[in-house]
Amino acid sequence: TGKMEEFKAGFPKFYAATKSGPGAAGALYYGFGVAGDSVYCREGYKNAEAAMLHGADIKDIVEEPMKAVGAGNFKLNVVGPAAELEKLKPKLAPRGAIFWELDSGAFWM
Secondary structure, three states, rough: HHHHHHHHHHHHHHHHHHHHHHHHHHEEEEEEEOOOEEEEEEEOOOOHHHHHHHHHHHHHHHHHHHHHOHHHHHOOOOOOOHHHHHHHHHHHHHHHOEEEEEEOOOOOO
């Protein structure tokens, strides 16, 4: 649809803000995936502070695509250690975030 193309056309703005903003130093990965009429933004950060810096990096550009998607069509899943999730809850819980506590045996290869 036109909204999807419009949304996808904004990806470069998000990539640029993520690469060049203060949150870039704490970013591990960032990217969009598309399946049909759904968009998934997969992103990871070293810690909660880095994730919050990223939020500030994209603050000025995120509202427009969010309006196109509609609040009911937006899901925010946050996965991490309990202590890091607690730092993010005040900012992200009001946005409807679902918090997933990472198992203590989880690891990166």
